[in-house]
Structure formats: C-alpha cells, structure tokens
Amino acid sequence: MQGASLTVSDIACRRGDRLLFRGLSFALASGGAVQLVGANGIGKSSLIRILAGLMPAYAGSVERSGAVALLDERPALDPHLPLGRALAFWQKLDGPEDNQAARLGLADLIDVPVRYLSTGQKKRAALARLIGQRALLWLLDEPLNGLDSKGMALVEELAAEHCHGGGICVVASHQPFGLAGMTQIDLKDFAA
Numbered sequence: 001m002q003g004a005s006l007t008v009s010d011i012a013c014r015r016g017d018r019l020l021f022r023g024l025s026f027a028l029a030s031g032g033a034v035q036l037v038g039a040n041g042i043g044k045s046s047l048i049r050i051l052a053g054l055m056p057a058y059a060g061s062v063e064r065s066g067a068v069a070l071l072d073e074r075p076a077l078d079p080h081l082p083l084g085r086a087l088a089f090w091q092k093l094d095g096p097e098d099n100q101a102a103r104l105g106l107a108d109l110i111d112v113p114v115r116y117l118s119t120g121q122k123k124r125a126a127l128a129r130l131i132g133q134r135a136l137l138w139l140l141d142e143p144l145n146g147l148d149s150k151g152m153a154l155v156e157e158l159a160a161e162h163c164h165g166g167g168i169c170v171v172a173s174h175q176p177f178g179l180a181g182m183t184q185i186d187l188k189d190f191a192a
C-alpha cells in the first residue's frame with residue numbers, strides 16, 4: 001500500500017447558512033491516522049464527506065493519493081438480499097479480495113437477509129465490504145456504534161493492521177479509539 005497520502009489545506013465547511021468550522025489543515029502519509037472529535041453537529045460527518053469527495057468544501061482543498069473507502073451509518077448492502085449475495089455483489093465490482101467475513105463473525109449469517117441483521121451485524125458486514133475494497137484511505141464515521149466490546153476491539157485491530165500495512169485511517173468518533181500513533185483533532189478548535 002505504498003503511496004497513500006491525504007493533505008487537507010485550510011478547509012472550511014458550511015451547511016446551509018451556518019459556517020461549521022474553518023482553517024482546518026492536516027496531512028497524513030502512509031501509516032497515519034487521525035481521530036476527529038467534537039460535539040454533535042460540529043461537522044465531523046460533513047468533514048468525512050468532504051474528504052471522500054461527496055461534498056464540496058466551502059473553502060480550502062483536499063488532496064488524496066490512493067483509493068478511498070467510506071464506512072458510515074449506511075452499510076451499502078441490499079437489505080433484501082441474503083448477506084452472502086449482498087457481499088458477493090460488491091466482490092464482483094471490487095475484486096475477489098478476502099473480505100474477512102469469517103473473522104468478522106459473519107460466517108453463520110451468510111443466508112440471512114441483510115434487513116434482519118442487528119445493528120452490530122450490519123456494521124460488521126459494512127466492514128467486510130470496506131476490507132474487500134482494498135482502498136488505501138479508510139474514512140470511518142462512527143465505526144464503533146452498535147458494536148459490543150469484542151466488535152469494538154476488532155475494529156481497532158483492523159484499523160491498526162491497515163495503517164501498519166501503509167494505509168491511512170481517518171476516524172470520526174465520540175468514543176475513544178485505541179490506535180497507536182493516532183493524533184486527535186477537536187473540531188471545536190476550528191469552530192467558526
């Protein structure tokens with residue numbers, strides 16, 4: 001995973017008539033990680049969407065090197081399909097990479113329609129999709145929500161492995177996230 005980088009220069013975010021934050025800059029190279037923290041509504045999810053290229057910044061710029069994968073509250077899995085078929089759909093597009101479904105505790109759920117999975121099971125299924133993408137840059141918006149303590153530890157372990165392999169993680173989370181070397185940015189420090 002050589003060549004991953006993310007450079008955020010003087011970003012500002014506006015939602016409607018409200019300027020959420022401004023003057024935010026940071027840079028991450030291969031192996032880097034940052035946690036975005038702050039109160040509800042301060043702009044963590046909006047920043048993740050800006051970094052993913054799904055929403056324009058009000059000001060500033062974002063430069064990325066490497067493919068981007070986003071994990072948010074929407075698992076991007078067809079709720080009517082059994083989990084195995086829903087994941088197989090993405091494997092046809094993303095490539096036949098191992099999505100680590102067994103490691104994520106999904107092996108016994110392959111025949112269960114996605115709509116019947118619990119919140120935590122859907123989160124783990126979304127993680128399987130994320131892993132299967134083999135993207136260099138992981139954007140994780142509240143990745144621990146809905147998970148039990150074992151699931152939380154597994155997400156932290158997966159993020160550590162990703163960064164150790166040269167990937168980058170940007171984590172927006174209210175919860176503490178255990179990842180060695182991770183820096184933290186509190187968006188209140190950039191509130192407009």
